Amino acid sequence: MDLATTLLSRWPYVFTIVLLLIGLYGMMVKQNMMKKLFGMNIFQTAIILFFIVHAYKTGASVPILDEALGGDPATYVNPIPHGLMLTAIVVSVATTGVALALLIRIYRAYGTIDESELLAHLRDEDGA
Amino acid sequence: MTTPMPESALPILVTVLLLFGALATVAAGLVRRRLAWPIAFTTLVLVLADALVLLATVVRGGPVRHTLGGWAAPIGIEFVVDALGAFVVVVIAAVAVAVGVYAREAVRRENPDQEVAFHGMLLTMLLGLTGMVLTGDLFNLYVFYEISSLAGYALLAVGDRKAPVAAFRYLILGTTGASFYLLGVGFLYLLTGSLNMADVARLMPGLVGNPALPVALALMIVGVGLKMAMFPLHGWQPDAYTYASSTTTALIAPIMTKVSAFVLLRLIFFVFGVDLVTRLLPAGWIIAWLSAAGIVVTSVMAIAQRDVKRMLAYSSVAQLGYIGLGIGLANPWALTGAVLHILNHATMKCCLFLVTGSVALHARRTSVAQYAGLGRAMPWTFASFTLAALAMVGLPPTNGFFSKWYLLLGTLRAESFGLAAIVVASSLLTAVYFFRLLERIYTAPATGADLPRGDASLTLLAPTIVLGVAVLALGLGNAWIVTQVLQPSLPGATRLPGM
Numbered sequence: 001m002d003l004a005t006t007l008l009s010r011w012p013y014v015f016t017i018v019l020l021l022i023g024l025y026g027m028m029v030k031q032n033m034m035k036k037l038f039g040m041n042i043f044q045t046a047i048i049l050f051f052i053v054h055a056y057k058t059g060a061s062v063p064i065l066d067e068a069l070g071g072d073p074a075t076y077v078n079p080i081p082h083g084l085m086l087t088a089i090v091v092s093v094a095t096t097g098v099a100l101a102l103l104i105r106i107y108r109a110y111g112t113i114d115e116s117e118l119l120a121h122l123r124d125e126d127g128a
Numbered sequence: 129m130t131t132p133m134p135e136s137a138l139p140i141l142v143t144v145l146l147l148f149g150a151l152a153t154v155a156a157g158l159v160r161r162r163l164a165w166p167i168a169f170t171t172l173v174l175v176l177a178d179a180l181v182l183l184a185t186v187v188r189g190g191p192v193r194h195t196l197g198g199w200a201a202p203i204g205i206e207f208v209v210d211a212l213g214a215f216v217v218v219v220i221a222a223v224a225v226a227v228g229v230y231a232r233e234a235v236r237r238e239n240p241d242q243e244v245a246f247h248g249m250l251l252t253m254l255l256g257l258t259g260m261v262l263t264g265d266l267f268n269l270y271v272f273y274e275i276s277s278l279a280g281y282a283l284l285a286v287g288d289r290k291a292p293v294a295a296f297r298y299l300i301l302g303t304t305g306a307s308f309y310l311l312g313v314g315f316l317y318l319l320t321g322s323l324n325m326a327d328v329a330r331l332m333p334g335l336v337g338n339p340a341l342p343v344a345l346a347l348m349i350v351g352v353g354l355k356m357a358m359f360p361l362h363g364w365q366p367d368a369y370t371y372a373s374s375t376t377t378a379l380i381a382p383i384m385t386k387v388s389a390f391v392l393l394r395l396i397f398f399v400f401g402v403d404l405v406t407r408l409l410p411a412g413w414i415i416a417w418l419s420a421a422g423i424v425v426t427s428v429m430a431i432a433q434r435d436v437k438r439m440l441a442y443s444s445v446a447q448l449g450y451i452g453l454g455i456g457l458a459n460p461w462a463l464t465g466a467v468l469h470i471l472n473h474a475t476m477k478c479c480l481f482l483v484t485g486s487v488a489l490h491a492r493r494t495s496v497a498q499y500a501g502l503g504r505a506m507p508w509t510f511a512s513f514t515l516a517a518l519a520m521v522g523l524p525p526t527n528g529f530f531s532k533w534y535l536l537l538g539t540l541r542a543e544s545f546g547l548a549a550i551v552v553a554s555s556l557l558t559a560v561y562f563f564r565l566l567e568r569i570y571t572a573p574a575t576g577a578d579l580p581r582g583d584a585s586l587t588l589l590a591p592t593i594v595l596g597v598a599v600l601a602l603g604l605g606n607a608w609i610v611t612q613v614l615q616p617s618l619p620g621a622t623r624l625p626g627m
Contacts, residue, residue, distance in 0.1 A: 027300055036300050043304065047311050054318055081317070084267050088310065091274045098281050099299050105285065105292040118293050122367070125290060126435070 012053040019046035033106070033113040037099050044092045048085045055081035136192035138182040139207040139262045142217060143255060145175050150251035157244030165232045168247035172228045175254070176221035183214040187612060193264070201264065202324035208264035211617035212467065215609075216261045216390050219471050220383050223478050224254055226591040227379045230482055233587045237489055238373045239286050246286060250379065253279035257387045266313045266323045266399075269391065270306065273355065276387070277302045280380060287372040294367035301364045305354025312347035315340050325399050332401060342408040348395055349411060356388035358415075358452055359422020362445040366429075369441035374485025377437065381444050381481055382474035389451045389470060393463075397618075402458050416456030420550045423449035427557035431564075434495050437484050439561060440477065443520065446554065447473045453547065454535055460618070462538025467614050468606065469531035472519065475602060476528060479516040479595035483509055486592065490584035493576070496565055501574025506583045510569055512596025517562040519599045522555045527603040 007014050019042055026039020055078040061069055063079035107113055110121055149171025157164035186192060191210040195201065209217075231250070235243050256276025263269050281302070285295035317323060319340055320331045335341050350361070357365040365385075369377045396405050396412075405411050423446045430442035447469070454466025486509060488494050491502060503510045519528035532551060539548040583589050602609070 024304075027304060033296060040300055040303055044307055047307050047314065050311065051314055054314070080323075087267075087271060091271070091278075091306075094278055095274070095299065095303050098278055099296065102281070102285055102292045102296045102299065106296060109289045109292070115297075122290050122293060 013050070016046050016050045016053065019043075019049065031115045033103060033115055033118075036115070037096065037103070040099070041092065041096060044088070044095075048088055048092075051081040051085050051088075055079075133191055133193045133208070134189065136182075136185065136194060136209075138178060138185060138194075139192065139209045140194045140196070141178050142175055142182070142221075142258050142262065143207075145171055145178065146251050146255035146258065149174075150248045150255065153251060154244060154248040157247070161244055164244040164247045165235070168251055169225075169228045169232070171251060172221065172225045172254075175258075176218070176225050179214065179217045179221040182209060183211070183218050183613070186211045186214045187616075191617075202322050202327035205263070205265045205268050206324070207262045208326065209262055211613050212390075213261050213617075215467075215613050215617075216387065216470065217258050219474050220254065220257055220261070220387070223382050223474050224250075224379065226478060226595055227375060227482070229587055230378065230485070230591045231375045233585060234373070234375050234485060234489060238375070242286055246283070246375075249279045249282050250375075253283060253379075253384075255279075257383060260387050260391055264325050266316065266325060266328065268323075270310050270313060273306055273309065273391075276384065277306060277355070280384060283376040283380065284368050284372045286376060290367075291371040291373075294364070294371045298364040298368045301354055301361075305351045305361075307351070308347045308354070309351030312344045312351060315344035315347065319344070325394070329399050329401065332399070332404060336404065336407070345400055345405065345408055345411065349392065349415070352388050352392045352395065356385050356392060356452075357445055357448055359418055359426065359445060359449060362422065362426070362448075365445060366438055366441040369444070370435060370438040374437075374481065374488060377441075378478055378481040378485055381441070382478040385444065385448050386451070386470045386474055389448065389455070389466075392452075393455050393466070396455060396458070397463075406458070412456045412458050414456070416453050416544075416547060419449040419452030419456060420547050422446065422452070423550060423554045424557070427554050427561070431557065431561045433561075434497070436487075436494060436496055436499060436565065437481070439496070439565075440480050440484065443558065443561070444473075444477055446558070447477065447520070449554075450532065450535055450551075453551070454538060457538050457542050457544070457547070459538050459541050461534050461541050463618060464610055464614055465531045465534030465536075465538055467618075468527075468534060468610065471609070472527040472531045472599075472602060475595050475598045476516040476519040476526075479512055479592050479599065480520070482588075482592045482595070483513040483516075486584040486588040489588065491580045492578065496568060498575065499565060500568045500572035501579065503570040505574065505579050505581065508583045508589060509592060512592045513569075514566060515596040515599050517566060519603070521559045521562055525603045526599050527606060528599075530603060530606040 023039045023043025023046060026042060027036050030036055030039060057077050060075055060077045063076045069075045103113055110118060112118060149168065153164050153168045156167050186209055191208060194207040196205045235246050253276050256272045256279060259272030260269055263272060281295050281299045284298060285292045316328055319335055319338060320328050322328050322331065354361045369381055396402060426442045426445040430439045433439035433442060450469050451466045454462040493499060519526035522528045522532040536548060536551050539551055
């Protein structure tokens with residue numbers, strides 16, 4: 001009973017954890033490397049949401065000093081996590097770009113992006 | 129701290145030089161391809177000079193800081209450098225210069241089409257790695273972590289046609305690691321409201337008992353452990369090292385995992401504090417025993433390999449185990465051994481990988497069997513290879529002996545005779561795979577018709593000889609490094625008595 005109410009009152013965090021697990025599942029279980037990349041993106045998005053959820057305050061304003069609202073920090077949302085996550089989003093986009101470039105090179109070389117098939121190719125070439 | 133730490137522009141200069149060096153390399157390379165290497169190499173030499181001045185400053189006058197953009201910490205980001213950090217930056221820069229000499233010819237022969245981008249990426253990766261060492265901010269560390277990783281994925285994908293597959297697998301794992309670290313930072317930020325390492329460390333005692341703290345610690349250890357290739361998170365590493373071009377491996381193998389080890393040390397001893405870590409989790413013992421298991425398993429794997437580069441890759445995971453072991457044991461002797469091994473393993477592994485690279489280029493040989501008889505054909509190359517191999521085994525007076533000696537003292541001090549036995553036994557395992565190779569090199573008759581007569585060209589040979597000599601010199605000079613550089617910057621409780 002207590003656990004259920006705790007979880008419900010913190011549903012954004014629960015949602016984040018579910019997303020994290022979906023991402024991990026995609027990366028660990030899927031053989032298609034494109035789907036692994038999807039998993040990775042879901043995983044990163046979950047972390048971005050985690051920071052944003054933490055920074056959110058109901059009824060607070062954008063973190064730009066407003067004469068009418070005064071200088072009380074409680075009336076503004078915390079800008080630091082948003083700033084951090086802006087950077088994290090850039091990093092995530094860059095990583096996805098590099099990953100897609102690698103996938104194109106892999107597909108051109110082997111004609112597949114299935115991890116188990118690729119690993120079999122690698123072992124063959126090492127043995128030869 | 130009683131007196132404020134002096135400001136210095138030396139730390140930020142490392143980052144600025146590498147950033148603009150990378151941009152200038154690519155820009156000049158677009159105009160004329162041959163301009164890329166001279167600019168990249170000049171940048172590396174300047175960075176090494178700056179790092180040496182920084183080390184001298186810090187050893188003489190204590191830690192320095194640089195406040196970025198004039199925003200004082202803990203609100204702004206600051207670079208904080210103590211002797212330990214400056215020492216690691218010097219190691220990075222020195223290895224980079226050695227590899228830089230080698231890279232000129234090797235890159236032109238191995239992947240001429242990517243020459244310009246390759247040198248640019250190389251500098252970008254070093255920018256990330258030095259930044260990870262210099263920064264005093266937890267989130268800034270994440271950004272540098274990702275800069276070095278992204279450049280690293282690109283560099284590891286340059287090689288034969290198998291390289292992109294290994295690089296992609298590493299990308300997925302590496303990004304997961306970085307994300308775990310970021311999540312750990314998120315937890316710490318939730319608890320403390322600060323991202324500055326010194327500030328978080330100051331607030332840490334008030335958080336004892338908070339259930340989120342061990343979660344943050346565990347997430348950060350796993351995140352850094354993945355990049356460090358800490359056993360059993362090392363799965364990405366052997367393929368990535370084996371398929372990449374020789375320049376990449378010779379640079380990434382000695383440096384990247386070491387920097388992650390240094391970050392782990394920073395987090396455990398300077399941010400969380402070793403007392404707190406041992407109270408929260410049996411983290412020290414977990415790291416120590418996992419490392420010990422890793423040393424044994426990957427040493428046995430190394431013995432089973434037929435490809436020399438892959439053998440060295442497994443051996444790298446094993447050697448990282450020594451560093452993990454030292455950090456995990458967290459007593460003065462073990463920690464000294466671990467930090468000394470960061471330097472020692474960087475010099476010897478760089479030398480070994482450079483030799484495999486020049487043998488592959490010059491003699492077109494890669495497997496253990498094909499190395500037969502090369503000792504006479506390429507005498508100087510294999511003289512330095514032998515020195516580095518002996519250091520890996522840990523024979524005095526090479527530098528490998530001293531770091532292992534400190535580690536062994538550390539295990540005995542912790543009264544963990546199981547770990548002591550593993551340190552000794554692993555030296556024997558290392559001896560098995562290196563002596564097997566050395567025997568082929570010097571006693572077996574050469575196979576194949578195209579045996580080279582004489583060593584590779586001077587640009588390929590010189591860095592290996594310099595590193596081979598460094599293996600000896602660092603062994604003989606280890607006392608100075610330990611007393612002057614390492615001891616003053618270790619936390620009080622982890623200093624050797626009498627220092």
